[in-house]
Amino acid sequence: MADTGSSEGASGRSTEEYRPPSGRWKLLIAIVAVLVVTNFVTGLTAYYLAQSPAATVPLCAGGGGVRSSAAPSTSNGPSSVAAAGASPPVFTFHFEPPYHTTQATITVSPWAGAEFEGFRPVLENFTAKTGIPVTYENLRQEQLTQILPAQFASGQTPGDVIFMVSSFIKANPQHIIKETSNISDSAFIPGSLDPVKVGSDVYGGVYTGKVKPGFWYRKSFFNAHNLTVPTTYADFKALLVTISKIKGIRTPIVSGDSVGWPLSDIVEHFIATYGGASMHRALTNGTKHWTDPDVRAIFTDRLVPLLAGGCFSEPLEWNTVALTNWWHGLHALYFMGSWITGLVDNTTDLGVFSLPPPTGTSTGIVFAGDYFFIPKYTTHLTEAQQLFGYLASKDGQTIQVEQGGHIATALGVPLSDYPAVDRGVAQLMNGVQILSDLDDTIGGQFQTNFWSQLQLLWVSPGQLDAVLASIQSKMPAS
């Protein structure tokens, strides 16, 4: 009995104390198995779909550039507002005047962070001069693209003065106050107002702008390696080869990217230099096709060999990875707009050169003006008109250029008011024609397709003809 009782007691205890097996090892094995299997499946699938590497001998052999497919045959055979790129979330800033006489005016623009800090003194000065308080709101172009049509359709507006790409202003004159009588071509760099004209009527103003002058480099890097600025295209290629052999260099040129616009700036520079200002304008107007032999030749003779030769890095986030890698010497050259001067620690170490032009070609340089307009639905028209006039004036723009990174469009801003590095940029504009940003001017689906096709070209230069055909297919009917 005692035995039985004892046995029952033991059994009872063991039942009470029973816990299901923890299965910890089973769990660990399962997790490892999941990781291995999913990675294996992922890898196998993608491996068989990945394209084969280039068969060509890379130009920049020392670099680890794109080189993902062979270059097509050579021609011997047959910004912008987007430049603001990824900006921090929406924020507002209110400028209080010493006294209140009028209602606040809201300005909407894509600038945030350091870019806004450069804009702030302009608004503060306006408020101090006029007594009109200004509330600043930061909305990116992508956000405005969604917000404006809906608000305009219901007779509302998110701001009284809004900065937006010129293609939007040109496409929506029915929602915008006509400024023909308030603004004159003669007060600006020639052609600056053209992108916001519908016929002979002007629907927007032009603030300062940014130039896309060419390849930026660190003077200290060039000095340390005895490199010199090229004066011919052969020199330029030789420079890339030399740079690619420097220890620690990944590729001679870093390619900035976000949604694709930095690549479009590079392409526009090649076109404006080797096709000339006339070709750039013709492509913008749609009077020339991207598939025309002379346009194709710019790619096959100049850009594609560099891409296929590994001289450019694969596209990297422009204001984080690309900028940091370039500044720390993993790449020697970076094609970027003049706003780069506001993004680096030491502007005195910055140098810039344009692509060496061929003799006899009238070359151009892309100047991306920042455009703004007053919507018809503003409730502060008088104040908005005052701010409009101030932003377009020599006074307003002088304060902006003093902050760095901007080039005035209003005539009469003295060169001495520019920081040294911007003065150099402004001087690069001497003797060349000023061009509007091609994709900003055309806008619409052309722009987004242009960007994505150039991203494709960067990693698959062998698909040049398909890329050019796709770009041409999205050109708006003229």
Place this chain on the structure above:
Amino acid sequence: MIRLRIEGVTRVLRRLRDRARRFFERRGSLRARKAGLRVAFFAPALLLLVLFVGYPVLATIGVSFFDANGHFVGFANYGNVLGSPDTINLNGFPKPPPYGTLINNAIWIAIHLPLSVFLGMWLALVLQEVRGAVWVKTAIFIGMVTPLVIGGIMMLYVFDGAVGIVPRFFDSIGIHALGNGWLQRPTTLLFGLIFGSVWLWTGFSLIVYSAGLTTIPKEYWEAAKIDGASTLRTFTHVTFPLLKPMTIVVVTMSILWELKIFDLVFGATSPNGGVGGAADVLAMQMYREAFVQFDSGAAAAIATFLSLLTLVATLFTIRYMVKR
């Protein structure tokens, strides 16, 4: 405090109901009074549905018959959208991407659906009655509660050629073709996003299946064990059939999610679906037509087409549920 408030609200609702009842009791027959009462309670919800669902749906269908300038064009928008290489681009197949938005959505379903459903089911089975499993389930479910646009931005770094864990992994084991940035190449872009999204979505099927497994009586498994059924046989003849309702829900919801996918692709690529449009999907195409091209007719046509596709998937579930 909260309890008091709830009681207060309940009291007000009761009072309203009683007043409505008294109002109808004074008028007409019992049947008419009941019908009136039903209508009175149903009307607010119906009104909201008509205003915020019915009207927008009908308006969208209406807009799809007009061009960007407001001219009636019949079914031309549908023809243009379905005939566009942006939607279906298989000329010269086999060829590198892009294949078009509709094909990309189909590829998304073909890869993402089985992976996320079976991975979730398998994890739910493995983690059944395992101590500490709740932590693992929570970790997996984090992907589900992460906003997809954030998930898309995370993909940018996960698949980045320089710092991404996936390319670095393949580079380190000698598969150098996959050691480059996945999202920078048209051949790997879509697959990178799909595989990334499996992680984001598996939490859903895991939770649904985990809940489903708790509804199966343990006696069924014990009986199968006593009868000598193997683990595989128990799964195929007991577990899987009893999980059928969950599978229907998971499959339907996953297909709807895959058809409507937008934010993940938008966050990881560009308004054009990344390199050469290789990851473009129908919802992105609709966005571009509406907010880049400002062609509301074409955008409405894509929206209607997308709704029809999702409707087919939803009908499947509704039919199953009605049968039950």
